Amino acid sequence: MNIGVDIGGTNIRAGIELGGTITKQHKMLLENKDSLAATLSQLKDLIRPLTQYPIKGIGIGVPSVVDVSKGIVYNVMNIPSWEEVALRDIIENEFNIPVSINNDVNCFILGEHRFGLAKKYKSVVGMAIGTGLGSGIIINDQLYAGNNCGAGEIGMLPYRDSVLENYVCNRFFEDTLGMDANAAHQLANAGDSRMLAVWEEFGKHLAAVIKTVMYTYDPEAIVLGGSIAKAHQLFKKGMLENLKDFAYPESVKRLTLLLSEDDNIALLGAAALMHDIQ
Structure with missing residues (x-):
């Protein structure tokens, strides 16, 4: 059994991976994010109840650049106090259990x-x-x-007047509509024509990301996850329409697009970090 931990800017979660499922899951609202000591104390309190079981390792996914070999995280998103944290050593010293750290989206796809x-x-x-x-x-x-755990940061590539991420995340809806994606989702589901058009435009921008991924990595499949992916029926048409000008049409035909279904997949991936070193 391994513990998987998913650190977000708002919540932190931990659970035990057993046979490809998550059990004994715990969740906390991350408080006092300007204090390194307070946030680390919360993380330890989250993990501690799970260590009463015969745990072999702890895998942690963090929204940041990570020095995987040293277990150091840098400039963690939405946690100001985590500028440079030797997270692996801190958690190993606390629980005397091997720890592996990686980027949270790497854990998602793993x-x-x-x-x-x-x-x-x-x-x-x-x-x-x-x-x-x-x-x-x-x-x-x-x-x-990658060398700095930063491979795949497609969102940072230049696009229009900014970068891809600003057109393919919640910020797009805030900038375009003055509301978050969830509100835009609800209004579109109610038949609001303007919202439906904005979601179709979102699909167009997402197609630009997918084309970038295909030109760069030419994968067999792409898995879409995260809260906005749940609105796929609203952006699917715009996305597929704007993949038609891809230079290699046969590649588009052979690409499989999948929608993540398991809310615990990042926890499972974090736990799986330990599989490779045990």
């Missing part, structure tokens, strides 16, 4: 590859669409993180 929809694919890219846009990459059945 979970899909080991336990979820992408099990049968050797080459797959996962995209988490929500507050931001993150990507994780599997090549030849192995997680590819």
Whole structure:
């Protein structure tokens, strides 16, 4: 059994992976994010009840750049006090259990590859669409993180007057409509014509991300996850329409697009980090 931990800017979750499922799950609202000591204390309190079981390792997914070899995280998104944290050493010293750290979206796609929809694919890219846009990459059945755990940051590529992420995350709806994606989703479901048009435009921008992924990695499959992916019926038409001008049409035909179904997939992926070192 391994513990999987998913650290977000608002909530932190932890659970035990057993046979490809998450059990004994705990969740906390992350408080006092300007205090390193307070947030680390919360994280330890979240993990501690799970260590009463025969745990072999703890895998942690963090929304940041990670020095995987040293277990250090840098400039964690939405946690101001986590500028440089030797997280692996801190947690190992607390619980005397081996720890592995990686980027949260890398954990998402690792979970899909080991336990979820992408099990049968050797080459797959996962995209988490929500507050931001993150990507994780599997090549030849192995997680590819890059030299600084920053591989797959497609959202930071230049696009129009900004970067791709600003057009393919919640910020797009805030900038366009003055509301978040959830509110735009509800109004579109109620038949609001303006909202339906904006979601179709969102699909157009998402198609630009998918084309970038295809030109760069040419994967067998792409898995879409995150809160905004749940509105896929609203952006699907715009997305598919704007994939038609891809230079290699046969590649589009052979690409499999999947929608993540398991809310615990990032926890499973975090736990799976330990499988590779045990």
